[in-house]
Amino acid sequence: MENRKEETIIRLEGLGKQFATANGTVTALDDINLDIRQGEVFGIIGLSGAGKSTLVRCINYLEVPTSGRVIFEGKNLSAMKEKEKRQARQSMGMIFQQFNLLAQRNVLQNVCFPMEIAKVNKADARKRAEELLKLVGLEDRMKAYPAQLSGGQKQRVAIARAMATNPKVLLCDEATSALDPNTTKSILQLLKKINKEMGITVIVITHEMAVIEAICDRVAIIDHSHIAEVGKVSEIFSGPKSDIGRQLILGDAAAQRATFGNSRQIRIIFDGRESSEPVLANMVLACKVPVNIMHADTRDIEGKAMGHMLLQLPEDEVDAGRIRNYLKTANVTFEEVR
Ligand SMILES: Nc1ncnc2c1ncn2[C@@H]1O[C@H](COP(=O)(O)OP(=O)(O)OP(=O)(O)O)[C@@H](O)[C@H]1O
Numbered sequence: 001m002e003n004r005k006e007e008t009i010i011r012l013e014g015l016g017k018q019f020a021t022a023n024g025t026v027t028a029l030d031d032i033n034l035d036i037r038q039g040e041v042f043g044i045i046g047l048s049g050a051g052k053s054t055l056v057r058c059i060n061y062l063e064v065p066t067s068g069r070v071i072f073e074g075k076n077l078s079a080m081k082e083k084e085k086r087q088a089r090q091s092m093g094m095i096f097q098q099f100n101l102l103a104q105r106n107v108l109q110n111v112c113f114p115m116e117i118a119k120v121n122k123a124d125a126r127k128r129a130e131e132l133l134k135l136v137g138l139e140d141r142m143k144a145y146p147a148q149l150s151g152g153q154k155q156r157v158a159i160a161r162a163m164a165t166n167p168k169v170l171l172c173d174e175a176t177s178a179l180d181p182n183t184t185k186s187i188l189q190l191l192k193k194i195n196k197e198m199g200i201t202v203i204v205i206t207h208e209m210a211v212i213e214a215i216c217d218r219v220a221i222i223d224h225s226h227i228a229e230v231g232k233v234s235e236i237f238s239g240p241k242s243d244i245g246r247q248l249i250l251g252d253a254a255a256q257r258a259t260f261g262n263s264r265q266i267r268i269i270f271d272g273r274e275s276s277e278p279v280l281a282n283m284v285l286a287c288k289v290p291v292n293i294m295h296a297d298t299r300d301i302e303g304k305a306m307g308h309m310l311l312q313l314p315e316d317e318v319d320a321g322r323i324r325n326y327l328k329t330a331n332v333t334f335e336e337v338r
Pocket residue numbers: 019020021026027028046047048049050051052053054055207
């Protein structure tokens with residue numbers, strides 16, 4: 001399964017999407033180039049209106065791009081014959097923030113629905129639906145109607161339904177945005193399990209960093225219809241290069257200045273040292289200077305410390321110099337702000 005992650009399953013080439021509206025043309029996507037690899041969990045993050053939903057909708061041709069190409073398993077979607085295109089689209093299951101279940105149908109019937117459309121015979125469809133409901137942990141709610149389920153349960157039904165046509169890719173547009181943190185966690189775990197055990201490529205759209213961090217291998221940050229940066233989650237989180245990446249990950253610098261005044265600060269960047277290593281405690285001991293932690297956003301990703309911490313530098317120039325020197329000799333990545 002490991003080396004399958006090297007193969008590209010979806011390639012976007014110069015993808016663009018414009019909408020004609022009463023107020024003129026809106027460019028939702030502009031020259032998007034992206035490779036999504038077989039078997040990975042790929043995150044797409046950005047602010048509201050950045051173009052995330054349009055991007056996933058173009059990937060499976062729910063929206064037809066105005067320019068560029070979507071290449072699925074080496075083949076250009078727009079050049080495919082209708083039947084082949086339908087098959088390719090069936091290979092991409094989709095789940096939404098609002099679940100989009102059919103209210104008049106029970107759980108089992110909801111999961112059978114895409115198989116009806118695909119003309120799978122009834123008995124086979126039912127058998128497959130039962131297996132999928134077991135996979136998502138709802139085997140005892142098959143006769144329930146959507147209105148009788150919690151949000152998390154509804155999303156589980158939607159996941160089972162998306163899996164009904166044996167997709168190779170699962171597209172998730174803000175799939176956990178309507179759920180509380182614990183339910184979010186359990187849905188993300190389910191997506192990860194589907195990815196790991198069935199080798200299904202998962203594309204996760206979100207505006208929440210925590211979602212990316214929880215399950216994604218790589219991430220693209222999208223901003224005003226463009227891709228601002230793309231890379232491994234651990235790399236982007238420890239050193240975002242784009243303005244929007246810094247804003248999303250490090251927080252809004254302007255907002256921080258407003259909160260903390262104009263004093264000199266140092267930002268320590270944790271980019272993967274052992275999370276058990278007490279950088280700050282060692283620094284305070286070595287420099288004999290107390291420091292103020294203004295803001296910290298660090299996390300433990302597989303035993304490595306990731307994130308950043310904002311410290312107020314002492315007014316005394318000698319003390320401040322000692323701290324800088326300590327950080328340099330200890331090989332701690334840092335930058336001075338203001
Ligand atoms: N059908 C449409 N007609 C006109 N404009 C549209 C249409 N769909 C999207 N847009 C515009 O395209 C831009 C991108 O929208 P999109 O829904 O892709 O953003 P998003 O990143 O998913 O935002 P959110 O986080 O709020 O869901 C926005 O300016 C939006 O108004």
